[in-house]
Amino acid sequence: AQSVTQLGSHVSVSEGALVLLRCNYSSSVPPYLFWYVQYPNQGLQLLLKYTTGATLVKGINGFEAEFKKSETSFHLTKPSAHMSDAAEYFCAVLNSGYSTLTFGKGTMLLVSP
């Protein structure tokens, strides 16, 4: 069965600093990986996804993530944090039946001026 581990329930950065949110997964098959973001009082919004091909994936709002098979990781980064990035971020893996998602516990990103 697939599982997802997000290191750190809260991450605090200053505006303009690098954002790094960690995600490790376990999967018995080549994974499809996702990062979702949830802004206050809104639904989950897809930031980016990895299915096949290029291991460095670019998403919306300047975020990107790199799939590293040897490390079973899919960390999310952004070079320079903005106040509007403050939200909760979820890493997820698509299950082997290609239907349902398994999520990590989420990481709340706090951005200070």
Next chain:
Amino acid sequence: EAGVTQFPSHSVIEKGQTVTLRCDPISGHDNLYWYRRVMGKEIKFLLHFVKESKQDESGMPNNRFLAERTGGTYSTLKVQPAELEDSGVYFCASSQELNSEQFFGPGTRLTVL
């Protein structure tokens, strides 16, 4: 194009009462999913419809939960009778294809007192 909508946004009920949550997927999306996030835990899969058929209901916690999708359009999730541990945020998502992006609704926050 309208996104996934959920009603109500919040529901507060007493233990033992019945609550029905509704989800309207994006028009034309055959796949509809229900997920739940209990406070402090990860978002967990409940069940998956393909059109009006239940494709996978392995995540349903017990027989107090009943999901329907009559006519393959909107879906309802009924909890009867509600227990304290049912409190959480219930998310609905829809997708066009099995392994394509799942679009999430804003969720229904259920509080059972």
